[in-house]
Amino acid sequence: EPEVTQTPSHQVTQMGQEVILRCVPISNHLYFYWYRQILGQKVEFLVSFYNNEISEKSEIFDDQFSVERPDGSNFTLKIRSTKLEDSAMYFCASSVSQGQQETQYFGPGTRLLVL
């Protein structure tokens, strides 16, 4: 069964450093998303991406964040200058819209720790 994959599974970085989190969505999916989950808290939406542009973003997704689909398979989230509060699990998701169906499939996540 096709699945969303994410790399790395864990990332430790120093505050102020840039990180890039990578995702390979399911191959025939058209919509891509990033969510994050701070330890012990709920899953929060960051951004959605369709047709090579951001279609929606939350208040969390400020100028420190950017997304890119550099080729036909990868989808990346870049955090330019990490802060301690960026420590979280970051999930990539993808979906294919079929009429009213909108099922988002999540990857296993990247655990980011900012020191």
Place this chain on the structure above:
Amino acid sequence: QKEVEQDPGPLSVPEGAIVSLNCTYSNSAFQYFMWYRQYSRKGPELLMYTYSSGNKEDGRFTAQVDKSSKYISLFIRDSQPSDSATYLCAMSANTGRRALTFGSGTRLQVQP
């Protein structure tokens, strides 16, 4: 008022019990309702998807949506120890926005 409220549990039941998990929400624009299962330190795994009001059954799982009460439920029949996980409700509006709004999750423990 939080947009989506979900009792965090933990909920502990014996193997074979029927489990009822619930969420309430405040945003009447929500039209799509999902239940995800999340094992510790893993990604959410889609269990059930429902559009608008009604029931949907899939094996041991039944999802119910009552839009008039802004209340959704997930029932698990014949619960198994492997069902032990955190169950997340999620929903989205039919306004072109695709962002999912999640509940905080209910931790379920099924005792053998």
